[in-house]
Amino acid sequence: GNSVTQMEGPVTLSEEAFLTINCTYTATGYPSLFWYVQYPGEGLQLLLKATKADDKGSNKGFEATYRKETTSFHLEKGSVQVSDSAVYFCALSDRPSSASKIIFGSGTRLSIRP
Amino acid sequence: KAGVTQTPRYLIKTRGQQVTLSCSPISGHRSVSWYQQTPGQGLQFLFEYFSETQRNKGNFPGRFSGRQFSNSRSEMNVSTLELGDSALYLCASSLAGSGTYEQYFGPGTRLTVT
Secondary structure, three states, rough: OOEEEEEEOOEEEOOOOEEEOOOOOOEOOOEEEEEEEEEEOOOEEEEEEEOOOOOEEOOOOOEEOEOOOOOOOOOEEOOOOHHHOOEEEEEEEEOOOOOEEEEOOOHHHEEEEE | OOOEHHHHHHHEEOOOOOEEEEEOOOOOOOEEEEEEEOOOOOEEEEEEEEEEEEEEEEOOOOOOEEEEOOOEEEEEEEEEOHHHOEEEEEEEOOOOOOOOOOOEOOEEEEEEOO
């Protein structure tokens, strides 16, 4: 079945460091891909998305490119801030005609030191 | 535009009891999905409702049920609670069917079963 695998956490970085969180997926067809972020005590927020191969999603300095050839959707940010500390989830939607079901990775906890 | 709201935010129940959680989607959104989040299992899809009909279902026992009303508000019910049902229950809404794929999450209901 469809699945998402993302790098184990926690990831701890210093402020202004470069961030990469790896994500790979297994899916039939052409899923849409997402990164969600969850701040402490809150629900999930959509960070960015890509709906077809070679699309680049971006938001708040974060970027991810839909790579069909490597089935990957790695999250990157050039200079992280303390406020980026959160749990990040890679996800896919395997039903292009509806958004009825999202499959999530296990989440990567990111901590940024001042 | 108001976001997805969930009530109550916190709930403590005793094993064997039942519980009902409520979710109000973003205005205009017709699809509501429910997820269970636990440290051990991560985010797992429970079910999705669209136009008052259950359209998709995850792998949960029949003790978990839901419904959707004509105004798109949704409720989730868990009967005969078990200790393992302690989790954060997240509701998400989407336009669904319009070609958009992302879901918007509420803050969740934290259920503790003692």
